[in-house]
Amino acid sequence: MTKIIAYIGLGSNLGRRMANLEEAVDRLHHREGVHVTRLSPVYETAPVGYVNQPDFLNACAEIKTTLSPMDLLHTLLDVERELHRVRVMRWGPRTIDLDLLLYGDQIIQTEDLTVPHPRMTERPFVLIPLADLIPERIIPGTGKTVIHWVRETGQPEDLV
Numbered sequence: 001m002t003k004i005i006a007y008i009g010l011g012s013n014l015g016r017r018m019a020n021l022e023e024a025v026d027r028l029h030h031r032e033g034v035h036v037t038r039l040s041p042v043y044e045t046a047p048v049g050y051v052n053q054p055d056f057l058n059a060c061a062e063i064k065t066t067l068s069p070m071d072l073l074h075t076l077l078d079v080e081r082e083l084h085r086v087r088v089m090r091w092g093p094r095t096i097d098l099d100l101l102l103y104g105d106q107i108i109q110t111e112d113l114t115v116p117h118p119r120m121t122e123r124p125f126v127l128i129p130l131a132d133l134i135p136e137r138i139i140p141g142t143g144k145t146v147i148h149w150v151r152e153t154g155q156p157e158d159l160v
């Protein structure tokens, strides 16, 4: 079976945020076909989008997986549900958020899944932890490296 290296964005801004991140990583690691190989540092970040909510803890995980993109997506959704992720408001607070950022060098556009994650190049809370792992990696379809996008989006003062 081919092993693909994929990157996951993690976020939590409800409940015991750090414990939620740790639990999500642990559950991911023990899922069939998924091994967590590296983790970025964890950053405390001001909410973007819907700003009237608590600060987030964000991080990125590198995984080696034999799952297809769709099976990996379903695994992420399963772990979110196991951590009682309730999708009340689309942009509202959540115990855990697991976003599939990159799946090898693939570009995927389906009804249910877009990879690279469509908003990742605008999100310092994704780019900065991802740059801790793969600064020189070109984000497929953009021709630019992760560290380039960090510089382009600017280092927000609240993320140090």
Ligand SMILES: Nc1nc2nc(S)n(CCO)c2c(=O)[nH]1
Pocket (backbone or CB within 6 Å): 010, 011, 012, 045, 046, 047, 048, 049, 050, 056, 058, 090, 091, 092, 097, 099, 125
């Ligand atoms: N800082 C920060 N702001 C956010 N706004 C939304 S929505 N989210 C959820 C991203 O899928 C976040 C987040 O993870 N971190």
